[in-house]
Amino acid sequence: MKTLKTLIILFALSMGATSCSDDTEGPMPVTENPLEAYHLTNSFEANGHMLELYSEKERLTTGYNELYVQIKDLSTGAYIPNASITWNPMMHMIGMSHSCPKSDITVTEKETVYKGYLVFQMASNADEYWELNLEYSFGGATYTTSKRIEVKAPTDGNKTVNVFTGTDDKRYVLAMLPFAPKVAINDFSAVLFEMESMMSFPVVEDYTITIDPRMPGMGNHSSPNNENLTYDPDSGSYSGKLSLTMTGYWKINLQLLNASEDVLKGEMVTEGNESSSLYFEIEF
Incomplete structure (x- = not known):
């Protein structure tokens, strides 16, 4: 009986030691890809890592691209949490180079997934191309990598x-955020x-973007209950409401007004002027 009690005590102590050890090991590394449902557009292999x-x-x-970034340690297959990442896209043209509007890259609620956006003004072609330069830091070390990327027209x-x-x-760059249009107020x-x-390319604040959606193939009719786009400091974007009364091709005529309500670009749609020189297009 004494031997049995001793064995029970030893077993309990060993379980307690295991529990304490588990508590001090920290979270398990993430090896499963949390972005499997998305499209892998590019990958950068460098410095023993794969940036995806x-x-x-x-x-x-061309236009607005929301992107998610991950850093994989190729030696372990684990994704790196809480890193710092910056990017610099460059368009190499014949005789000159330029960048494009871009956001900071921030960590999401999943600590191994980072998020930001790029706004490409033009597509790649046979002689002119985009290059994406990345710098990332974690564990007290900083790394760099770059790669030529392809940007297509929609x-x-x-x-x-x-x-x-x-x-x-x-000079301004104005880009529409992607959305799924439907017959409703969007x-x-x-x-x-x-x-x-x-x-x-700093963000422009406190302007107004007027909208006048029209269907050129349907007598250029408009729609009711639209709301012009105004600046939202929380998102850094301009937001409003777009009324679409039927499916088909729509031209969203725009005017850009500064804080003093001076028209900087675009024209009103009238009987004598069917469209603005500033516009977006959608078809659904």
Whole structure:
């Protein structure tokens, strides 16, 4: 009986030691891919790591691209949590180079998944191409990598980004945020940047973007209950409402107004003017 009690005590002590050991080991490394449902648009192998770029779209396109980034340790297969990542896209043209509007990259609620967006003004071609430069840090070390990437025009050919000079002689980039249009009053958003230089594209705040959706193939009729886009400081974008009364091709005519309500670009649609020079296109 004494031997049995001794064995029971030893077993209990060993279980307690195991429990304490488990508590001090920390969280298990993430090896399963939390972005399997997304499209892998690009991967960068360097420094013993694989940086993966994912999107809801199948490829990078002109306009707004929301992207998710992961860093995989190739020696363990584990994804790296809580890293710091910056990016710098560069378009190499014949005789010149420039960047594009971009967000910071931030960690999501999943500590191994990072998120940001890029707004490409133009597509790649045979002689001109985009390169994405990445810098990332974790564990006290900093690494860099870069790779040529391909940016396509949207397959539907619709216009989702405008690059223009306003009446104030400033250059702007205006891009529509992707959404799934339906016959309803849709949430509708865009991002607006000033091109200060070939490398600097700060967000423009507190302007107004008026919208006038029309169906050119249906007598150029409009729709009721639209709301112009105004700046939302929480998201850094311009938000409003877009009323779509039927399926088909829509041209969303725009005007850009500054804080003093001066029209910087775009024209009103009238009987004598069927469309604005500033617009987005959708078809569904």
